[in-house]
Structures are given as structure tokens and as C-alpha cells.
Amino acid sequence: MSDAPARLVLDRPADARRAAALLAAGTPVAHGFGAIYALTSRGDGVRRVNALKGRPLDQTGSVTAPTGHVLDAFDLSALPSTVPPSLVRDVVDAFSALGPFGFRGPAAGHVPADLTGRDGDLATTQVIVPGDACPSQTFLAAASAAVGGEPLAISSANRSRHVTGGLDAPVHWRVEGLRAELGGADLVILEHDDDAVARDRFPLHTTVSTTILGLHRAERSRGRVHLVLERHGSLHATAVVAVLRSMGLGLTISPRAATRLVARSYDLTGSSALAAL
Numbered sequence: 001m002s003d004a005p006a007r008l009v010l011d012r013p014a015d016a017r018r019a020a021a022l023l024a025a026g027t028p029v030a031h032g033f034g035a036i037y038a039l040t041s042r043g044d045g046v047r048r049v050n051a052l053k054g055r056p057l058d059q060t061g062s063v064t065a066p067t068g069h070v071l072d073a074f075d076l077s078a079l080p081s082t083v084p085p086s087l088v089r090d091v092v093d094a095f096s097a098l099g100p101f102g103f104r105g106p107a108a109g110h111v112p113a114d115l116t117g118r119d120g121d122l123a124t125t126q127v128i129v130p131g132d133a134c135p136s137q138t139f140l141a142a143a144s145a146a147v148g149g150e151p152l153a154i155s156s157a158n159r160s161r162h163v164t165g166g167l168d169a170p171v172h173w174r175v176e177g178l179r180a181e182l183g184g185a186d187l188v189i190l191e192h193d194d195d196a197v198a199r200d201r202f203p204l205h206t207t208v209s210t211t212i213l214g215l216h217r218a219e220r221s222r223g224r225v226h227l228v229l230e231r232h233g234s235l236h237a238t239a240v241v242a243v244l245r246s247m248g249l250g251l252t253i254s255p256r257a258a259t260r261l262v263a264r265s266y267d268l269t270g271s272s273a274l275a276a277l
Helices: 013-024 043-053 085-098 136-146 175-182 195-200 237-246
Strands: 029-033 036-042 062-064 101-106 117-119 122-129 152-156 188-191 212-221 224-231 250-253 263-266 272-275
Touching: 013 029, 013 036, 013 136, 013 188, 029 136, 036 043, 043 152, 085 101, 085 212, 085 237, 122 212, 136 152, 175 188, 175 263, 212 250, 224 237, 237 250
Parallel strands: 029 188, 062 122, 101 212, 224 250
Antiparallel strands: 029 036, 036 152, 062 152, 101 122, 117 122, 212 224, 263 272
16 A cells, blocks of 8 residues: 555645655556546556556556646647647637546657557547646646656546446545545545535536547538537536537537436445436
């Protein structure tokens, strides 16, 4: 187990920096992330995190980054001509200002293979952000600096469905549930000072993994460029449509995003089950 103190609090900058140093030394950190909890590690720690969660070791991880560095993981020159880099910057800024969100786009050459996937012939990566107002920005900035600017890997903070046997394994949004499920693992827990206050920071978002927007696949319909919703998560699709419409863009919902993610519910004994939003 890590030598971290018994309780590290995300809202305390000194605790965030302490957790960042432990991450740089190789220990994954389960931390507050918007209204939920996420599991962040060094970019070369994807397989370690997969083993901890009970995932297949070769399952692709996602990238996270502090505000100002979200686009570092993307090869902006590989975007379609209808989605110029300036527009992508505006899209990323708009959704990051609202709260937790995810973006998928062409992977930059320096992104480790464990953090890239394929969409046809294109290598892509997902960048998942907690929102500009989340205190995890301090932690992510410190962690990024501690690993020399290399990409940080992120995953949901939970045991995999491959371990639980359920149809899904929703992310934790209460630290008690997180600690009960993963507290015995070799990781650091950097918790929200108050989970309810953390949720209140993002009134448009629910307690599920982030909604993900594809930046690398654009479709033109009725004279308007449409980006593709790849996962329907914490921010409802209607809010995504409203943001994109303000930029003159439309939204196409992919088949796998047709159903919104469901949240984890906690019973009185602290165990959890699936419940529809």
C-alpha cells in the first residue's frame, strides 16, 4: 500500500500536490473529477490500472489533461477540412467551461499506444476533462508537471464489469462507495472535501461518466457540419446540441450513444446497484 496519509482532500492544494508526486512515482490516484471519481495514472501505467480494475490488460485507456493542455494529445493537422483547429479549440473551451466532458480526435504521435485506438485507418485518442471549475485542475496540473508533460491516463474509478459480472459497472460518485470497492488496492484516494458540493458545481451534469464528442468525424446535413456524439453520459444530448448550435454546428448521435449511461445507486448498507437516471 502507498505511504499516503489516511485522508487526502482534493480541495487542499498541498494534498493535491502530494497525490501528484505519488502518481509520478507510479501509484495510480483515484480522485474527485467533476461530480464523480476517476482513476488517473502515468501514461505508461494503463496496464497496471487495467489489472487493478479487472479489465483486459490490453484495453485502451483515455487521456486527461488540465485546462490549457487538452489539445496537446491531438494531431490537429489530421482533422477533416470541415473542422478546422480554431473551431476545435472553441468547442473544447465551450464544453470544458460547462463541466466534465470528453473529446475524441486524431492522436498526436507522442501519445502512447496504450492510449490510442483505431477508427478505420485513423489512430485516435480520447481526452476526458473534469471541467474548468473542478478543483482537480490543481491536481492534474501538478501531476502533468511531475511527469514532465507526458500524457496522463484516465479511467473510471470502479471495478470492471469483467470482475463484478454485471452488464455495466457505473462510476462511483460517493467516496464511501469508492473506498469500499477499491480501498484495499494499491492506489491513492484524493477525495472531494464534500461530494454534494462537488455535484452542485455542475448542475447540468449527472453522476455518470462523461459524454464524449467525436472531433474527427464530421457529417454535413442541411448545409451544416455535424459532429458525432460517441457516448451519451453526464451532459445530456440536448445541452450538447444547444452548445453546438451556438457555433453553427449540428449533432449526429451514433448508435452506441442512443442510450444514455445509467448512474450507480447506493443502498443504506453502502453496496451499489444500477439505477436509471
